[in-house]
Amino acid sequence: MAKFLRTKSISGSITDIIAEAEHTIGIITPYPNIHDNFLRRLEEADKRGVEINFVYGKKKNIPQDQFNNLKSYQNIEMRFHKDLHAKCYYNEKKMVIASMNLHQYSEENNREMGVLITLEKDADVYSDAMKEIESITGGADIIKERIEIVPQTEPNTLESPQKGYCIRCAKAIDYDFYHPYCLDCYKSWKKYKNRNYKENHCHSCRQDWKTAMNHKLCYRSFDKNKKNKEIK
Ligand SMILES: [Zn+2]
Ligand SMILES: [Zn+2]
Known part of the structure; x- marks a missing residue:
C-alpha cells in the first residue's frame, strides 16, 4: 500500500532510494540543483555502478559546479525536458512522488506532501508511473550520455590460468x-x-x-x- 509522507519522511525516503539502489536510480525534477546530502549519496551510487537517469526541466537553475560534478559521473545519463513539471525519485524497488525539490532537505518550514510506493506492494501504480517516466525521458534531449565500460574480450592464450x-x-x-x-x-x-x-x-x-x-x-x-x- 502506498504510504503518505510529510517533509521529513520525504527526505528520508529519497535518501533511502539513492542509498539502497543496486541497479537504477531515477531523478525526475524540474529544478536540477541538489542538496549536498543527496549529491554525496548519488556520487556513491555512481561509484557502485548504479545507472542514474537524471531528467530536469530548468536549465538556468543548475549551478555550474554541480553540473560539472554530475557530468563527470560514469553512470549518469542527463536529459532536459522543457515542459517537465513532475517530481519523482525512484530506484528498482521504490518510488517517491512528492512536491519537494532536491535542493531542500528536511526543511521543516516547507510544507511538503508525497507518497511512497513500492514495486512489491503497488505494482500497478509503479508500472504506470514508469510508463509515464519512459514517455517523459523519451521526449527529453540528451545532455550527457552514460560512459559504457569497454567490455573485455577473452585474451587469446594457449593455456588459461588454472x-x-x-x-x-x-x-x-x-x-x-x-x-x-x-x-x-x-x-x-x-x-x-x-x-x-x-x-x-x-x-x-x-x-x-x-x-x-x-x-x-x-x-x-x-x-x-x-x-x-x-x-x-
Ligand atoms: Zn564471491
Ligand atoms: Zn590481475
Missing part, C-alpha cells in the same frame, strides 16, 4: 573468463544482471581492482595473458 578468484569476494575459484563469480556472489549478481556493476578484484590475480562482469581482469593480467600467446 586458478582464479571471485571478482566480488576474492574467494579462490577455478579460472573461467565467463563465470568470474563464486556461487553465492553469482546468485546475488544474477538478480539484476548489471554487467557494469562495480566489483572489487581481478579474476586472475586477485588484487584490488575496479572490475565488473564485462571487465574482469586488471590491465596487468590482461596484458600478461595476451603476451603469453605472442611469445609462443
Whole structure:
C-alpha cells in the first residue's frame, strides 16, 4: 500500500532510494540543483555502478559546479525536458512522488506532501508511473550520455590460468573468463544482471581492482595473458 509522507519522511525516503539502489536510480525534477546530502549519496551510487537517469526541466537553475560534478559521473545519463513539471525519485524497488525539490532537505518550514510506493506492494501504480517516466525521458534531449565500460574480450592464450578468484569476494575459484563469480556472489549478481556493476578484484590475480562482469581482469593480467600467446 502506498504510504503518505510529510517533509521529513520525504527526505528520508529519497535518501533511502539513492542509498539502497543496486541497479537504477531515477531523478525526475524540474529544478536540477541538489542538496549536498543527496549529491554525496548519488556520487556513491555512481561509484557502485548504479545507472542514474537524471531528467530536469530548468536549465538556468543548475549551478555550474554541480553540473560539472554530475557530468563527470560514469553512470549518469542527463536529459532536459522543457515542459517537465513532475517530481519523482525512484530506484528498482521504490518510488517517491512528492512536491519537494532536491535542493531542500528536511526543511521543516516547507510544507511538503508525497507518497511512497513500492514495486512489491503497488505494482500497478509503479508500472504506470514508469510508463509515464519512459514517455517523459523519451521526449527529453540528451545532455550527457552514460560512459559504457569497454567490455573485455577473452585474451587469446594457449593455456588459461588454472586458478582464479571471485571478482566480488576474492574467494579462490577455478579460472573461467565467463563465470568470474563464486556461487553465492553469482546468485546475488544474477538478480539484476548489471554487467557494469562495480566489483572489487581481478579474476586472475586477485588484487584490488575496479572490475565488473564485462571487465574482469586488471590491465596487468590482461596484458600478461595476451603476451603469453605472442611469445609462443
Ligand atoms: Zn564471491
Ligand atoms: Zn590481475
